[in-house]
Amino acid sequence: xxxxxxxxxxxxxxxxxxxxxxxxxxxxxxxxxxxxxxxxxxxxxxxxxxxxxxxxxxxxxxxxxxxxxxxxxxxxxxxxxxxxxxxxxxxxxxxxxxxxxxxxxxxxxxxxxxxxxxxxxxxxxxxxxxxxxxxxxxxxxxxxxxxxxxxxxxxxxxxxxxxxxxxxxxxxxxxxxxxxxxxxxxxxxxxxxxxxxxxxxxxxxxxxxxxxxxxxxxxxxxxxxxxxxxxxxxxxxxxxxxxxxxxxxxxxxxxxxxxxxxxxxxxxxxxxxxxxxxxxxxxxxxxxxxxxxxxxxxxxxxxxxxxxxxxxxxxxxxxxxxxxxxxxxxxxxxxxxxxxxxxxxxxxxxxxxxxxxxxxxxxxxxxxxxxxxxxxxxxxxxxxxxxxxxxxxxxxxxxxxxxxxxxxxxxxxxxxxxxxxxxxxxxxxxxxxxxxxxxxxxxxxxxxxxxxxxxxxxxxxxxxxxxxxxxxxxxxxxxxxxxxxxxxxxxxxxxxxx
Numbered sequence: 001x002x003x004x005x006x007x008x009x010x011x012x013x014x015x016x017x018x019x020x021x022x023x024x025x026x027x028x029x030x031x032x033x034x035x036x037x038x039x040x041x042x043x044x045x046x047x048x049x050x051x052x053x054x055x056x057x058x059x060x061x062x063x064x065x066x067x068x069x070x071x072x073x074x075x076x077x078x079x080x081x082x083x084x085x086x087x088x089x090x091x092x093x094x095x096x097x098x099x100x101x102x103x104x105x106x107x108x109x110x111x112x113x114x115x116x117x118x119x120x121x122x123x124x125x126x127x128x129x130x131x132x133x134x135x136x137x138x139x140x141x142x143x144x145x146x147x148x149x150x151x152x153x154x155x156x157x158x159x160x161x162x163x164x165x166x167x168x169x170x171x172x173x174x175x176x177x178x179x180x181x182x183x184x185x186x187x188x189x190x191x192x193x194x195x196x197x198x199x200x201x202x203x204x205x206x207x208x209x210x211x212x213x214x215x216x217x218x219x220x221x222x223x224x225x226x227x228x229x230x231x232x233x234x235x236x237x238x239x240x241x242x243x244x245x246x247x248x249x250x251x252x253x254x255x256x257x258x259x260x261x262x263x264x265x266x267x268x269x270x271x272x273x274x275x276x277x278x279x280x281x282x283x284x285x286x287x288x289x290x291x292x293x294x295x296x297x298x299x300x301x302x303x304x305x306x307x308x309x310x311x312x313x314x315x316x317x318x319x320x321x322x323x324x325x326x327x328x329x330x331x332x333x334x335x336x337x338x339x340x341x342x343x344x345x346x347x348x349x350x351x352x353x354x355x356x357x358x359x360x361x362x363x364x365x366x367x368x369x370x371x372x373x374x375x376x377x378x379x380x381x382x383x384x385x386x387x388x389x390x391x392x393x394x395x396x397x398x399x400x401x402x403x404x405x406x407x408x409x410x411x412x413x414x415x416x417x418x419x420x421x422x423x424x425x426x427x428x429x430x431x432x433x434x435x436x437x438x439x440x441x442x443x444x445x446x447x448x449x450x451x452x453x454x455x456x457x458x459x460x461x462x463x464x465x466x467x468x469x470x471x472x473x474x475x476x477x478x479x480x481x482x483x484x485x486x487x488x489x490x491x492x493x494x495x496x497x498x
Contacts, residue, residue: 001168001480001484002480003101003480004101004102004103004395004396004425004454004458005105005396005483006103006367006396006397007345007347007397008105008107008347008348008402009105009398009400010107010109010400010402011026011401012134012135012138013402015138016108016111017111017115017126018126020120020121020122020123021114021115021119022084023070023085024070025086026089026093027141027142035089038069040121041121042068043068045065045067046065046076052066052083052085056082057083057405070086072436079446080405080406080407080408080409080447080449086401087406091436091452092451094452096455097158099431099458103167103177103479103484105218108131108132108181108183108184108216109402111224111246112128112186112250113249116249129186129187132182132214143158143159156175157176160178160179160215161177164484177480179487180214181219182211185222186227187229188204188207189203190229191227193251197304201304204307208311208312208317212315217487219317219319220320221309221320221324223323224243224246224247226255226297228304228305229304230299230301231297231327232255232325233297233324233325233329233350234297236268236269240269240270241270256297257269257288257291257295258291258297259296260296263354264296264329265296266294266297268294268295270290296325296327297326299327300325305328306335309335313335313341313343316491316495317343318487319336319343321344321359322347322349323350324351326352329352332344333355333358337362341490342489343486343487344359344486345367345483345486346359347367348369348370348397349368356386360389360392361390365395366392367396367397367479368380369396370400370457372407373407373460373465377461377465377472380394380476381468393475393476394479395476395479396476398448406447410444413443418456425458425459425473436452443460458473
């Protein structure tokens with residue numbers, strides 16, 4: 001199973017957040033011109049695109065204009081710096097597959113607070129589970145859409161795998177195996193209000209049964225906001241202040257922070273001050289003042305969280321440990337270790353890295369966030385010895401369409417460019433500059449502007465990373481096999497347990 005694995009991405013997030021925050025769709029029966037359009041809220045010149053302009057990674061300002069015509073010129077979007085324009089059109093995903101990617105974990109995603117802000121007229125419900133159902137159905141429709149264009153049912157290159165055996169069969173056929181996951185803050189309605197849970201054990205049982213039937217095979221117990229199952233790992237810095245305000249709007253409480261007492265710690269979050277545009281959303285007297293770092297979330301894995309975790313184990317689901325507070329993650333691993341349960345993954349660097357050894361010891365899988373090529377090689381090389389110890393491969397979690405940002409062009413690209421064409425990472429075929437409509441994309445100028453640029457990004461690791469870069473890429477090529485080993489061991493455990 002040699003190739004690449006993206007262990008964390010958001011193929012259908014345009015169906016989340018109310019349906020009007022991620023602009024454009026992954027596919028459309030009428031073609032690219034219909035799929036790749038801007039949001040109505042962006043107006044005729046982008047000046048009314050408040051969320052786009054506030055979150056744009058180039059810091060262009062809250063009223064910065066942009067071209068709202070995407071197809072066929074793509075003058076301003078998609079771009080590495082834009083967090084609201086579709087980056088996963090299916091033809092771009094196809095290029096990643098042709099370039100050597102063999103597994104995609106497609107996480108259904110939502111943020112009910114972001115959805116509820118008066119930034120747009122929502123087309124869909126903000127409810128997390130409604131969003132999950134919608135995104136899974138759209139992924140199934142995409143599979144049928146691609147099949148239709150490749151000769152009929154089962155003929156396409158995009159195949160949803162519901163068992164590790166199916167995934168292996170699809171990869172052996174040269175196709176991409178797509179595994180369904182779930183990353184929301186209120187799984188099964190398990191939010192919290194002033195510390196009180198909004199769900200019951202019966203809700204959890206029914207929800208787990210439903211997602212298992214839908215074909216979802218991995219799940220996060222908590223995401224950005226504390227919930228009835230667990231506390232979250234904080235976002236750092238200014239972003240942390242923004243998400244902390246969201247936690248207040250969602251739960252009625254700011255994050256409950258304490259100074260860490262051991263070697264594990266969450267990200268340090270600012271306290272007592274919020275950006276002006278957010279301060280008006282919350283009572284000034286309620287603003288928290290936090291102790292000196294390092295910071296840990298007081299909230300760990302709750303009793304309902306332990307119940308949900310055991311339910312996941314009983315059903316053979318893979319536990320996504322990223323986004324859990326270190327208190328929650330430590331307890332989660334204790335339970336998995338007591339059960340000798342291998343089904344644990346850290347898919348995009350949102351876990352205290354010192355826990356990675358325990359993940360591998362259980363038989364789990366780890367992937368790194370899709371940072372720029374230099375940073376990815378540096379971090380990947382630092383953990384190569386640990387991967388050798390456990391004889392495992394590596395993956396990336398690009399988090400595309402997930403408001404995390406993608407790699408920008410290198411600052412020295414003019415003097416040390418990635419050269420085209422280059423061989424695919426598997427050695428089958430070569431890669432030219434990607435063309436969509438009238439736009440010719442060049443990694444040296446555009447960075448990872450959309451999902452189709454992943455082969456260029458991986459090649460850049462080899463171009464600039466030297467021996468470390470080549471070693472990290474070789475570890476990445478072993479990633480699909482390692483992920484499937486984890487999944488196979490998980491299903492074996494579940495079958496023997498039942």
